[in-house]
Amino acid sequence: MNGDRSNEVTTKEGEDQNQKPSELGAETENQKEAMQISTVSENVDIAKTNVDNDKNGTDNRKTYASMVINDYGLDNKLCQIPTRINEDGSEFVIFDDEIVSEGCKKWELTACGYFVGYKMYIMELNYHLFRMWGKFGLKSIMDIGNGRFVFKFSNEQGLNTVIENGVWIVNNKAMVVQKWDASVDLNKVEPDVLPLWVKFVNLPLEAWTTKGLSSIASRLGKQVMMDSMTTKMCSQRVGRLGYARVLVEVDAKKGIPDHVDIMYCDKMG
Structure with missing residues (x-):
């Protein structure tokens, strides 16, 4: 059969060389028409198959949810958890220890x-x-x-x-x-007072006392405490002289100055 079909094609091509332009055009149109009919027929078959699948309940098309699970390995299904109604008739969502513990563990x-x-x-x-x-x-x-x-x-x-x-x-x-923990309110509420650890540099030696540093810290706000190294230097004269580090509660609106001026005066003022 393969040999007969090859001869037929060869003969047709030889005959085409002697055909008139109008006859060539007619055959070309006939070929296009046959291809269109074939394509339509295939589309009809495909459409029919889809309809049959829908009727038989065997439609294999993916939903968006199934695609998410398959692509990322995530379970996007939710579960029904009962709510409660108080004496006033208001409905509340309940977060029990299990829910809170599971949620906090991830953070x-x-x-x-x-x-x-x-x-x-x-x-x-x-x-x-x-x-x-x-x-x-x-x-x-x-x-x-x-x-x-x-x-x-x-x-x-x-x-x-x-x-x-x-x-x-x-x-x-x-x-x-x-x-962060479950008790932290993530709604932004700016405080009036900020606790700040502040470093004092270029301190004169006579300032390395509890009263001396308290006096300087008072310029910034409410003095709270010194760090351990600063405490040792003030009490034992041992440790770090490069800077003093103190905790001060500062007015959030004022901020802190770049430097502190010290005025020396005697007992008479």
């Missing part, structure tokens, strides 16, 4: 923070914090959208180091940082 190594009187964009914050906190195991920064940010860490030691500082100066702007 164990997390801190949250916000700027006081300033809005910093996430790109700027990423640039500065990964330079400052990268050594502490900072993994990611997420913008909650109300002026607060969430910071995830890779280890507890690094997280605690950041938390202990309390307030960080990021690009000359004060940012309050605290460890």
Whole structure:
């Protein structure tokens, strides 16, 4: 059969050379028409198959939900959890210990923070914090959208180091940082007072006393305490002379000055 079909084609091509242009055109149109009929026939068969599948309940088309599960291996199904109604008739959603514990576990190594009187964009914050906190195991920064940010860490030691500082100066702007837990309100409420660890440099030797540092710290706000190294230097004259580090509660609206002026006077004033 293959040999007969080959001869037939060869003969046809030989005959085509002697045909008139009009006859060639007619045959070409006939070929196009036959191809269109064949294509329509195939489409009809395909459409018929789809309809039959729908009728038989064997439609294999994927839903969006099934595609998400298959592509990412995630279970997107929810479960029905009963609500409660109090004496006033108000309906409440219940978060029991199991729900809270499961939710908190995923955010164990997390801190949250916000700027006081300033809005910093996430790109700027990423640039500065990964330079400052990268050594502490900072993994990611997420913008909650109300002026607060969430910071995830890779280890507890690094997280605690950041938390202990309390307030960080990021690009000359004060940012309050605290460890996250279920009791933390993520709605931004700016405080009136900021607890800040402040370093005093270029101190005269006579200022290295509890009263001397208290006097300087009082210029900034309410003095709270000295760090351990500063305490040793004031009491035992042992340790670090490069700077004194004290905790001061500062008015959030005033901020802190660049320097403190000291006036010397005798007992007569």
